[in-house]
Amino acid sequence: MAGSSGLGRRAAPSPHSARDNAPLYEHIELLFFAYRDFVGDADRLLEDYGFGRAHHRVLHFVNRHPGLTIAALLDILKITKQSLNRVLKELVAKNFVEARAGAVDRRHRQLFATEAGERLASELARVQTRRFAAAFESLGASAKEESARFLLAMIDAPERERVTRLIASGRGRSK
Amino acid sequence: MAGSSGLGRRAAPSPHSARDNAPLYEHIELLFFAYRDFVGDADRLLEDYGFGRAHHRVLHFVNRHPGLTIAALLDILKITKQSLNRVLKELVAKNFVEARAGAVDRRHRQLFATEAGERLASELARVQTRRFAAAFESLGASAKEESARFLLAMIDAPERERVTRLIASGRGRSK
DNA sequence: CGTAATATGTCAACAATGCTGACCTAAATG
């Protein structure tokens, strides 16, 4: 039973061996299941609107960064403009997102969540927040900051700075 | 450092935890980016074999649970048998997975990773483990157990027990 | 034994969301 780390216990502080190559199956699988349930929350909501996960991501970041341009959004999502456009068109058609010509450079489109868009984005954030909040409540006060540090450390090192800035620059909270 | 108010687990609910509605945008976005990079590791490897994420999941769980039946795998992955069969057929055709008739009930198929399958599964687990290991190294000794508790707490409550058992029953470690 | 239930396989079609490549317009820039 080498390498067991135990799910619910306080492990003794093991002096971690210099070259421990044991696959962290536990963590790999926990992240898989956790993410699946995490996005599942939103999926159920989105169904009522005829939207998918791609719509969610676009709406989320537009709501968080009013005035975002297409190029900036593409850079966040790392998808092609064709993939983005497909879902963005639907969000605009259904009046959840509005695209205005850029104030300074009219070639740009600046994206904004409409009132309906804000409402849906908030609702989506709310169900996902609930999952985090429930976890933190069961884990203790430090879990909130610890988990943020953990998740950041799981992001590609060269991206961390960018992500940190992106998150910090987002619009604070809904209502 | 800010906001930590107690080292013990199971801390008493902090002042506004009961009705704190502020969306946890930071965590939501960190999890999104972290998961994207996490699966990205495997995606790059899989490309060389002409496999996708669906193949990865099947190969992973078959390797972890030799002798797994189709029904059990469907229950883990929560996809339809048609979706599973599409990728499973390819894994068998390319000789990464083997399906034998069940020993006791010949209606069952028991799935096993071939030697090539084990090799690929190990390689995939290795790159994903590396990401976790690097994170834990930067975060300190307790992060490994803390993150496992956090991830488990993010899973649907009624599923946690099942997942815990599933993980515990998996084949230990590769060489 | 014979029928029913079970475990699996398969065909066809469709939906969501990625991708590439090509080509178009509008606006800014030099």
Next chain:
DNA sequence: CATTTAGGTCAGCATTGTTGACATATTACG
């Protein structure tokens, strides 16, 4: 004015999920 930049669009394709219907083999049961 020519070029570059930002974006839109069309066509087609790949992956991976879905339903629904039907086929086959094997086991279980009355």
